[in-house]
Amino acid sequence: MDKPEHSSESEFRYESVVKFIDELIDSGALSAGQKVPSLRKVSKARGVSISTALHAYRMLESQGVLEAQPQSGFYVSAKSAVQVEKPSVMSRSTRVRKVSTGAQVANMFELAGDTSMAPLGCAIPGPDLLATSQLDKFLVRMTRTQGKNANTYSPPRGEQVLRAAIARRSINWGHAVSADDILITCGCTEALHLALKAITKPGDTIAVESPGYFGFFPVLQALHLTVTEIPADSVEGVSVSALEVAIEKNNIKACLFSSAFNNPLGCLTSEDKKMQVLSLLNKHRIPLIEDDVYGDIFFGRERPRPYSAMENAKNVIYCSSFSKTVAPGYRIGWVATTGNMEKLVAEKYATTLCGPTLTQVAMGEYLNAGAYDNHLRGLRKSFAANIAIVSKTIAETFPAGTRISRPEGGFVLWVELPDNINARAVFDLALKDNICFAPGDLFTTSGNYQSCMRISCGYSWNSSIERAIWKLGALVLSMMAQE
Ligand SMILES: Cc1ncc(COP(=O)(O)O)c(C=O)c1O
Known part of the structure; x- marks a missing residue:
């Protein structure tokens, strides 16, 4: 097959075909089983070469959206994940709660390093996708x-080469900062911890998105902070109206929101909404700590701008790390403020006085060599393909609904299970089969999301992941049969 030229122009063109077909399917203009426009037609309609159109169709095929039929053309996959409804359970209460994470969160972190488990649990990219060997060369x-x-202390702020x-x-x-505005931390977790510590005192109430990353809770607990959860939607992101109500009702001292692709929802709060959130926070003089660990892993054309890059950003502390893209084991994160x-x-x-020096210098040199952007381009495609195939397999193997x-x-x-099936009960059974995922109740302090589960798609598709998803589907079906 002829590959399209690898200029940014052709990249844009091939993505425009992918987007065009996605939109036809999303809008219902094309449904499961229907033939999509021929390569000749689509190449004419989108002003691209036939090889670029074919490249786009092959990509959609690898994502499970299209199926190729010999001698006939491309069809919308019968089990295309887009046929499945999006999650609907939302938190209702913005009550202030004490945070007390128990054994369940600790257990999840223990399981993160357990290589005997099918890796659907913790959000860690597979070693092949991290392309560790490239970074190793710099180390x-x-x-x-x-x-x-x-082999000495680095300055508390971190190595200059890395900060620069x-x-x-x-x-x-979209928010240019100087090296002096950056503090290197031990992963994003320490970045969030330090940011919260710098602007709160014990007993303060912090607003977080709900569902939200379970790793926030031990940090809030360690700092003796209370929490109010602001509902987030799997498409629209955080609810501005609920935030407004929560601010009126509770004495919120800071917000801790994701900049993009909330973990676990994967949603993106639009720029308009980000501006609305910021004007609300500005009005009430509430600082925002934003967590942008997933910002570089976008499937659209452009990297989403974080809150700190919005025109009305006033008191925003930006936190991120390299843990989701290249080096979870290096434990390098940063705060920009x-x-x-x-x-x-x-x-x-x-x-901690300062972070380890050698890994910081190696990461700084790796970034300077320019290999990271190339790596990110491949990584985004791999994650998008993983998500598509995992969604498709869940759609095929889990019960209707x-x-x-x-x-x-x-x-x-x-993933939201039908009939209020208890995801923690599924989890307990799955662990016996060496399958890990994150039950929904971890992502809240409210006891909500009992019928939800978060599935990590960080590893490349293989037969053991396929078997694990089939097994999970069978467990859920058998629990439904017992109801
Ligand atoms: C939203 C979010 N923030 C922070 C972290 C932790 O990042 P790090 O490993 O850099 O401490 C994670 C890890 O799963 C995460 O999902």
């Missing part, structure tokens, strides 16, 4: 050339 080179120099490289990248997310740096640095040296999110980025799926 080896740095050990050889700078090993002695690097991140500052250069900040142009990509102009207003709170002194406090943050003081918190940093009061907790199962709802599945359609993430716009990241690599997790949020």
